[in-house]
Amino acid sequence: xxxxxxxxxxxxxxxxxxxxxxxxxxxxxxxxxxxxxxxxxxxxxxxxxxxxxxxxxxxxxxxxxxxxxxxxxxxxxxxxxxxxxxxxxxxxxxxxxxxxxxxxxxxxxxxxxxxxxxxxxxxxxxxxxxxxxxxxxxxxxxxxxxxxxxxxxxxxxxxxxxxxxxxxxxxxxxxxxxxxxxxxxxxxxxxxxxxxxxxxxxxxxxxxxxxxxxxxxxxxxxxxxxxxxxxxxxxxxxxxxxxxxxxxxxxxxxxxxxxxxxxxxxxxxxxxxxxxxxxxxxxxxxxxxxxxxxxxxxxxxxxxxxxxxxxxxxxxxxxxxxxxxxxxxxxxxxxxxxxxxxxxxxxxxxxxxxxxxxxxxxxxxxxxxxxxxxxxxxxxxxxxxxxxxxxxxxxxxxxxxxxxxxxxxxxxxxxxxxxxxxxxxxxxxxxxxxxxxxxxxxxxxxxxxxxxxxxxxxxxxxxxxxxxxxxxxxxxxxxxxxxxxxxxxxx
Numbered sequence: 001x002x003x004x005x006x007x008x009x010x011x012x013x014x015x016x017x018x019x020x021x022x023x024x025x026x027x028x029x030x031x032x033x034x035x036x037x038x039x040x041x042x043x044x045x046x047x048x049x050x051x052x053x054x055x056x057x058x059x060x061x062x063x064x065x066x067x068x069x070x071x072x073x074x075x076x077x078x079x080x081x082x083x084x085x086x087x088x089x090x091x092x093x094x095x096x097x098x099x100x101x102x103x104x105x106x107x108x109x110x111x112x113x114x115x116x117x118x119x120x121x122x123x124x125x126x127x128x129x130x131x132x133x134x135x136x137x138x139x140x141x142x143x144x145x146x147x148x149x150x151x152x153x154x155x156x157x158x159x160x161x162x163x164x165x166x167x168x169x170x171x172x173x174x175x176x177x178x179x180x181x182x183x184x185x186x187x188x189x190x191x192x193x194x195x196x197x198x199x200x201x202x203x204x205x206x207x208x209x210x211x212x213x214x215x216x217x218x219x220x221x222x223x224x225x226x227x228x229x230x231x232x233x234x235x236x237x238x239x240x241x242x243x244x245x246x247x248x249x250x251x252x253x254x255x256x257x258x259x260x261x262x263x264x265x266x267x268x269x270x271x272x273x274x275x276x277x278x279x280x281x282x283x284x285x286x287x288x289x290x291x292x293x294x295x296x297x298x299x300x301x302x303x304x305x306x307x308x309x310x311x312x313x314x315x316x317x318x319x320x321x322x323x324x325x326x327x328x329x330x331x332x333x334x335x336x337x338x339x340x341x342x343x344x345x346x347x348x349x350x351x352x353x354x355x356x357x358x359x360x361x362x363x364x365x366x367x368x369x370x371x372x373x374x375x376x377x378x379x380x381x382x383x384x385x386x387x388x389x390x391x392x393x394x395x396x397x398x399x400x401x402x403x404x405x406x407x408x409x410x411x412x413x414x415x416x417x418x419x420x421x422x423x424x425x426x427x428x429x430x431x432x433x434x435x436x437x438x439x440x441x442x443x444x445x446x447x448x449x450x451x452x453x454x455x456x457x458x459x460x461x462x463x464x465x466x467x468x469x470x471x472x473x474x475x476x477x478x479x480x481x482x483x484x485x486x487x488x489x490x491x
Contacts, residue, residue: 026109161235176215182208242341282309335457361434
C-alpha cells in the first residue's frame with residue numbers, strides 16, 4: 001500500500017489532529033486542580049479551528065484521487081470545507097455563553113469533540129468517490145449529531161429531539177442504502193465514475209435514484225421529508241440548532257449536487273423532474289407554516305426548510321454556474337443565519353426567552369442586538385443591498401439559464417411571502433409596544449466576535465465580487481469529467 005496517498009487527505013488529517021488535541025486537552029488540562037471543578041476554555045477550540053481554517057484555506061491546483069478512486073479531490077472541495085470550518089468556528093464562539101453554565105461546564109469537551117467529529121464525517125462525504133466511503137461519512141456525521149441534539153438531556157424536549165433525530169437519521173440512511181444497493185445490483189460497482197458509465201435509465205435505476213434522493217432529502221430537510229425539523233430545532237440547544245441548520249444542511253446540499261453530477265448524470269432528466277416539484281413544495285409550504293409560528297426556533301426551522309428549497313435551485317441546474325451559485329448561497333446563508341442564531345442564543349442565555357412575542361420592544365433595551373438581527377433577517381429575505389439579495393439572484397439566474405423559468409417565477413413569488421414573515425420579527429422589535437421588554441444585558445466577548453463576523457459577511461459578501469469570481473473559477477458541472485491527476489498536499 002502506498003501510504004503517501006494519505007497526503008491527499010491532508011484536510012481530514014488536520015481535522016483529526018485537532019480532535020485528538022482537544023481530547024487530550026479535555027482529559028488532562030481542563031480541570032482546575034485546586035477546586036476540582038471543570039474550567040471553561042473557549043479560546044483553545046477557537047484558536048485550533050482558526051489555525052485549521054487558515055492552513056487548509058488554499059486549494060490544490062489540480063484534481064486528484066487516492067485509494068483506487070475511493071477518495072476524490074477537487075479544488076472546489078477545499079472551498080466547501082473551508083466554508084464549513086468558518087461556520088463551525090462561529091458556532092464555537094456562540095457556544096461560550098451556553099457552555100459556561102454549571103450544568104454544561106463539566107461536558108464542554110464533549111461538545112467540541114462531537115461537533116468536530118460531525119464535521120469530519122462531512123469531510124468524508126464531500127470527498128467520497130465510492131459509496132462505501134460516502135456512507136461512512138454520512139454515519140460519522142449523523143451519530144455525533146444525535147448526541148449534540150440531546151446534549152441537554154435534563155430537558156425533556158432535548159431528549160425527545162434526540163430520539164426523533166436518531167430515528168429519522170436511521171430511517172433516512174436505510175432508505176439511502178437501499179437505493180444504493182439497487183444501483184449496485186444493476187451496475188456491479190460502487191465507484192462513482194464506474195456507476196455513471198453503466199447506468200442505463202432502467203426502472204431499477206430510477207427506483208434507486210428515488211430512494212437515494214429520499215435519504216438525502218431527510219438530511220437537507222426538504223418537503224415532504226421535513227417532519228422532524230421543527231421539533232428537533234426547538235428541542236436542541238440553540239447553538240446546536242444553528243450548526244444543524246447551516247453546517248449540516250450546507251454539506252448535504254453540496255454533496256447532493258456533486259453526487260447527482262458525478263453518478264447520476266445519465267439520468268439528468270429524471271432527477272431534475274424530481275427536484276422541480278420538491279423545490280416548489282418545499283419553498284411554498286415552509287413559508288406558509290412559518291407564518292403560524294410563535295416559537296422563534298420553530299420559526300427558524302421552517303425558514304431553514306424554505307432556504308433549503310432556494311439552495312436546491314442551484315442543484316437542479318447541474319451546471320458549473322449552478323455549483324457556483326449554490327456554494328455562494330451557502331456562504332451568505334451561513335453568515336446571515338448564524339448571525340440570527342447568535343442573537344437568539346445570547347437573548348436566550350441572558351433572559352431565558354425564546355418566543356417571538358418576547359422580542360416585542362427589544363429595540364428599547366438592546367438596540368445593537370436588534371439592529372444586527374434586522375440585518376440578518378433582511379439578508380435572509382433577500383432585500384438589497386444585503387448579501388442575501390445577490391445569493392438569491394445568482395441561484396435564480398442559474399436555474400433560469402438552465403430553462404426552469406416557471407420554477408424561478410414561483411420562487412420569486414415565495415420570496416415576497418418570506419419577506420412578510422421576516423418583517424414580523426422586525427416589527428416586534430421596533431414597533432410593537434411592550435411595557436416590560438427584555439432587560440438590557442451585555443453579551444460576552446466571544447458572542448460579539450461571532451456577531452461581528454456574521455455582520456461583515458452580510459454587508460460585504462454581496463459587493464465583494466471577487467468571492468463569487470473565485471468560486472466560479474473552480475466550479476464544474478455535468479459537462480466536466482474529473483481527471484485523476486496527482487496533487488501533492490500543500491502545493
